Amino acid sequence: AAYVEVKSLSKTYPNGTRALRDVSFSMDHGEFAVIVGKSGAGKSTLLRCMNSLTEPSGGGVEVDGRSVTGLSGRALRSARKEMGFVFQQFNLVKRISALNNVLCGMLSEMPTMRSVFRRFTDEERLHALDCLDKVGLADRAHQRADTLSGGQQQRVAIARALAQGPKVVLADEPVASLDPESARTVMDALRYLATEEGMAVFCNLHQVNLAGRYADRILGMRDGELVLDRRSGRLERDE
Ligand code: ADP
Ligand code: ADP
Numbered sequence: 001a002a003y004v005e006v007k008s009l010s011k012t013y014p015n016g017t018r019a020l021r022d023v024s025f026s027m028d029h030g031e032f033a034v035i036v037g038k039s040g041a042g043k044s045t046l047l048r049c050m051n052s053l054t055e056p057s058g059g060g061v062e063v064d065g066r067s068v069t070g071l072s073g074r075a076l077r078s079a080r081k082e083m084g085f086v087f088q089q090f091n092l093v094k095r096i097s098a099l100n101n102v103l104c105g106m107l108s109e110m111p112t113m114r115s116v117f118r119r120f121t122d123e124e125r126l127h128a129l130d131c132l133d134k135v136g137l138a139d140r141a142h143q144r145a146d147t148l149s150g151g152q153q154q155r156v157a158i159a160r161a162l163a164q165g166p167k168v169v170l171a172d173e174p175v176a177s178l179d180p181e182s183a184r185t186v187m188d189a190l191r192y193l194a195t196e197e198g199m200a201v202f203c204n205l206h207q208v209n210l211a212g213r214y215a216d217r218i219l220g221m222r223d224g225e226l227v228l229d230r231r232s233g234r235l236e237r238d239e
Contacts, residue, residue, distance in 0.1 A: 001065060002026030004168055004200045008059035011045050011224075019045040020056070021224040027168075032194035032201045034211040037221035043204035046221070047172045050202070051083050052076060063167055084161025086171035086203075090153045094146035098137060098156045101145050102128040105160030131159040134197075135189040151182025155189050162193065169193055171203035175210065183207070187214040 004027040011020040019042045027033055035043050048054035050061050052069060060069040068079040092101050103120050106128065120128075132138050135155035145153060154174055161169055171190060175183035191214050194201040205211050211218050212232050220228025 003029045003031075003064060004202075005062040006046075006050065006059075007061070009046065009049055009056050009061065010058040011042075011049055011054065012057045019224050020049065022059070023221075023224070023226055024059075025219065025226060025229060027200040027202065029200065030194050030198045031217060032191050032215050033217040033219060034215035035202070035204045035219040035221055036206070036208050036211050037204075037227075039206075041221040042224040043221055044172055045224075047085075047170050047202070047204060050168075051080060051085050051170055053085070081164045082167045084158075084164055084166035084169040086154070086157050086161055086169065086174050088173040088176050090150075090157045092145040092153055092156055092160075094144075096145060097142050098132060098145055098148065098152075098159075099125070099128055099141040101156050102131055102160045102163050106163045128159075128163055131163045132156070134162060134192060135159045136185070149182060150178045151185045154178065154182075154186045158186070158189050158193070162197070166199060168200045168202065171201070173205070174203055176206060183210060190214070 006023060006025050009020050009023045012018045023046060035046065037043055045054060049056040052071065056069060060067055062068065063082055068083065071079055093104060103124060106124060129138060129141055132141050135158050137152060137155055137159065140148060140152060145156060148156065169190065174190065175186050178186060187210055190201050190203060193199045215232050218228065218230055218232050219226055
């Protein structure tokens with residue numbers, strides 16, 4: 001069975017907008033897939049429905065044979081740990097260090113100011129440092145998040161997702177607010193999670209050129225429907 005199975009996902013917003021129409025696809029371990037399409041095509045809705053940030057109107061998602069949709073409470077929180085989510089605007093806690101942001105991501109509850117200053121064990125700190133190292137930021141661990149560049153902040157957000165030990169990483173326009181050089185460092189970090197850590201990585205992008213350069217697979221969406229699914233040029237050359 002596939003690692004990630006998206007089955008007939010649909011979403012109609014309360015105002016009647018049909019943002020997803022029967023979307024199905026599957027992903028394997030270690031696959032980096034990018035979805036492209038015009039603004040309003042439904043990409044962000046798809047990512048958010050996969051993680052239950054938005055409740056789908058129909059269909060479901062399975063990760064590693066387990067349903068991750070239609071859950072609530074503890075089961076939902078547990079499913080979310082298996083699916084790291086990276087936001088366009090990073091969503092870091094600005095006034096604490098990169099390392100503390102990653103540590104907070106390892107908490108089972110929402111971070112509060114109290115939990116930020118809770119004592120983490122050496123083991124937890126080493127794990128968080130290791131996650132920062134994987135995105136090339138070990139040397140920035142103690143720098144305050146809001147003093148890092150946009151690309152560095154987004155990589156801290158990726159390290160924070162990584163620290164939960166997810167099976168899947170979903171990234172919603174992760175490079176949309178970054179300059180081209182920073183965007184490349186972030187795409188490299190996402191690609192690393194797929195190729196070196198074996199996660200299924202799925203993100204949406206405006207920039208089709210970046211999609212072709214980094215992803216194994218490109219999905220295309222238009223008016224809430226998948227209209228394209230192909231292995232990218234990069235992979236064809238490797239095969
Ligand atoms: P992006 O797709 O660039 O992430 P947004 O998610 O903010 O942008 O919005 C995408 C589209 O969804 C926009 O056309 C916006 O007007 C519409 N939209 C977002 N939130 C709502 C809402 N609560 N009600 C109606 N339309 C919304
Ligand atoms: P994309 O990420 O491809 O830009 P979205 O998933 O943001 O597309 O939006 C898909 C469609 O759903 C658009 O028509 C958008 O206006 C609409 N939409 C997005 N969010 C909401 C919302 N919260 N309420 C109503 N409509 C929304």
